Amino acid sequence: MSNAVREILTALLAFDTTSRESNLALISWIEDFLARRGIASQRIMDDSGRKANLYARLGPAGAGGVMLSGHTDVVPVDGQNWSVPPFALTEQHERYYGRGSADMKGFLACVLASLDGFLAQPLRMPLHLAFSYDEEVGCLGVRSMVDYLRASAEKPLMCIIGEPTEMRPVYGHKGKIGLRCQVQGHACHSAYAPSGVNAIEYAAKLINRLGEAAQQLKQRQDTRFDPPFSTLQTGVIKGGSALNIVPQDCQFDFEIRYLPDDDVQGVIAEVEQFARQELLPQMQAVALASAIRFLPISQYPGLLTDPRSQFAQWLAQWSGSDEFSTVAFGTEGGLFDEAGIATLICGPGSMDQGHKPDEFIAVEQIERCMAMLANLCQWMQ
Missing domain, CATH: 3.40.630.10 (Zn peptidases)
Structure with missing residues (x-):
């Protein structure tokens, strides 16, 4: 055989x-x-x-x-x-x-x-x-x-x-949710940086918020899994075109690998709310066309x-x-x-x-x- x-x-x-x-x-x-x-x-x-x-x-x-x-x-x-x-x-x-x-x-x-x-x-x-x-x-x-x-x-x-x-x-x-975040700012000469909206810097604020969420996910553990908690990490980031230009665009991909009975939709909703209520008003106060979008990449249940x-x-x-x-x-x-x-x-x-x-x-x-x-x-x- x-x-x-x-x-x-x-x-x-x-x-x-x-x-x-x-x-x-x-x-x-x-x-x-x-x-x-x-x-x-x-x-x-x-x-x-x-x-x-x-x-x-x-x-x-x-x-x-x-x-x-x-x-x-x-x-x-x-x-x-x-x-x-x-x-x-x-x-x-x-x-x-x-x-x-x-x-x-x-x-x-x-x-x-x-x-x-x-x-x-x-x-x-x-x-x-x-x-x-x-x-x-x-x-x-x-x-x-x-x-x-x-x-x-x-x-x-x-x-x-x-x-x-x-x-x-x-x-x-574990289950998995993969998302892409697109940050659209406003470009200008870096000598006049306050007149622009730096997409990379706002993306960094979001990534930092995701890091805080990752620490919160560690609080609930299930020793049947390794690691024994849901994980969140940013895997890819792209943005900017030249050092002397305030970057207009930045995007990054992140994923959550979650315990089968974990509700991680609340984590995603909290990050999206942070983007919508705290970051976006700051960006649009400088350039009204600024935007933050979250797009699905992949998802499967645990x-x-x-x-x-x-x-x-x-x-x-x-x-x-x-x-x-x-x-x-x-x-x-x-x-x-x-x-x-x-x-x-x-x-x-x-x-x-x-x-x-x-x-x-x-x-x-x-x-x-x-x-x-x-x-x-x-x-x-």
Whole structure:
């Protein structure tokens, strides 16, 4: 079976599915793979027509069953020093190297390689397959698939997301909100600075206010997570054109990664109120056209599934591990959970290798994932 996984993984890694690129060539390959086994699939396209989710199911008709979910996109290799070709499989030291091998084409290869085993058995419930796009840029693509499943009369009951967890079951992660703040001031010669509105300086005041909010978020802690509190940080800032010009424009991006049961909308509202009631009047007193805008970049909810649930206990049996934990990275899990699909995370590989040059997945992890899928298949009979 490991040879089948290797062949499939070789094919998947050869597709450059960096989030900025189309994933349709890979989707077509999977469609053909499924069709050769008599499995019908459905594309759920994005508005541009360049990307698609792929949904399929096998087994009996009706609602319920288990869904296996994974994303097809990968992060860029730009600026990384790879010693092996990133978009090809290289096998060394019982490891498979290549961009996406751990995050998360290794899981996709295992799922596809396991399908012959599922097809050979009379399943008592359906097996659902969900392959999405643009997870790496904010779980964007999967939302149309969630909408499709939410409206379906044959919605799955449970979902396993195969993000790399070293095959340890994960029941929770934080949510994320990403925002962009655009500050529009008024330019003038720096010799007459009081006649202008310095967009960078007002952006700095907002960033300082965000830092104060970050300290307040630390007051509420949940030791199930690392770090055990919601975090807020500014990651990108751009502004100004020359030292002798009062900058007219500045923008910065910030994010909140929040505990699943934290209400961070109040934090955002407080910062926006500070901008609107305190900063903006000062700016417009000098130049009426001054403005501050907050624009959404990305957002996904947190996940917090009860590790004592029956589903969690079943996953512990299938995976061979009852070491339940949380992870720091986000997934589409919270979106599925909001749609009424109980969701847990368990997949091969480690995020310690994800997003890095010479990304790899250990062969031993592939074998453990195949064992989990075989156990699931036996349970579904």
